[in-house]
Amino acid sequence: xxxxxxxxxxxxxxxxxxxxxxxxxxxxxxxxxxxxxxxxxxxxxxxxxxxxxxxxxxxxxxxxxxxxxxxxxxxxxxxxxxxxxxxxxxxxxxxxxxxxxxxxxxxxxxxxxxxxxxxxxxxxxxxxxxxxxxxxxxxxxxxxxxxxxxxxxxxxxxxxxxxxxxxxxxxxxxxxxxxxxxxxxxxxxxxxxxxxxxxxxxxxxxxxxxxxxxxxxxxxxxxxxxxxxxxxxxxxxxxxxxxxxxxxx
Amino acid sequence: xxxxxxxxxxxxxxxxxxxxxxxxxxxxxxxxxxxxxxxxxxxxxxxxxxxxxxxxxxxxxxxxxxxxxxxxxxxxxxxxxxx
Numbered sequence: 053x054x055x056x057x058x059x060x061x062x063x064x065x066x067x068x069x070x071x072x073x074x075x076x077x078x079x080x081x082x083x084x085x086x087x088x089x090x091x092x093x094x095x096x097x098x099x100x101x102x103x104x105x106x107x108x109x110x111x112x113x114x115x116x117x118x119x120x121x122x123x124x125x126x127x128x129x130x131x132x133x134x135x136x137x138x139x140x141x142x143x144x145x146x147x148x149x150x151x152x153x154x155x156x157x158x159x160x161x162x163x164x165x166x167x168x169x170x171x172x173x174x175x176x177x178x179x180x181x182x183x184x185x186x187x188x189x190x191x192x193x194x195x196x197x198x199x200x201x202x203x204x205x206x207x208x209x210x211x212x213x214x215x216x217x218x219x220x221x222x223x224x225x226x227x228x229x230x231x232x233x234x235x236x237x238x239x240x241x242x243x244x245x246x247x248x249x250x251x252x253x254x255x256x257x258x259x260x261x262x263x264x265x266x267x268x269x270x271x272x273x274x275x276x277x278x279x280x281x282x283x284x285x286x287x288x289x290x291x292x293x294x295x296x297x298x299x300x301x
Numbered sequence: 302x303x304x305x306x307x308x309x310x311x312x313x314x315x316x317x318x319x320x321x322x323x324x325x326x327x328x329x330x331x332x333x334x335x336x337x338x339x340x341x342x343x344x345x346x347x348x349x350x351x352x353x354x355x356x357x358x359x360x361x362x363x364x365x366x367x368x369x370x371x372x373x374x375x376x377x378x379x380x381x382x383x384x
Contacts, residue, residue: 145307169333187336
């Protein structure tokens, strides 16, 4: 059999042919719909949990409600700003900011890597500060400005950090990349403020800390990459830093 | 994670009184340790008192030769007077 038959029907079946590439959707036995897994789960939850619509289901549900009050179901009413858009909602206090962004707001650019605070794939900016959203309760962010990777581009133009990652091949599978980019944005802000890191040799120097490769590696050490795209990542951070300096000059 | 009451403290004294009481309560600041343990069922507080809004971001010298430090300090917080 030819290589392109790997996805096709088994041999000796009336459909399919070794001459054309068969996709799974062409198989008459396979029903394809536009229903995604997420859509299916949501539909089932709504149908079976009609009585619980006002009560979040294990943190997955949140109804959009105006106003500030604590409901009898234990959900907390809150409001926060995500990527420039104000969101009012009722949420189970156990819901993490990561799950709120991904499951409730559909902002799936931020990824759940370890859900444990160790990988950094969930990095977002809360009031400009980078945090692991998997270890941050959503309710804590009342009134905060949260920026995800979806909120970095302005007026259709990529953020310099985003274009730097593309130009310098700062990713392979891309799963850690949204966290890497958000971290980069915050890193440059921290460096611009004069924040020191563990590898900074002198805290008393009057001049700004130089962003050496060692400094970049240390400051990005909270974001790991299973693909090992680190050389590209470091180069991208360097380039984003240079772009920022040129923009200010 | 176990269900818990969530309370946001607006002042230090109300935070302290919220912690003491019949239910098992814990302060919540950055939460990177506590939330992780709660996710794994190791910590099961019945109430969390969020102290993130309290103005506790200072390190101040005390007359008793000790410095009062802050629960609000993050790993990433700036060190005042360092530069």
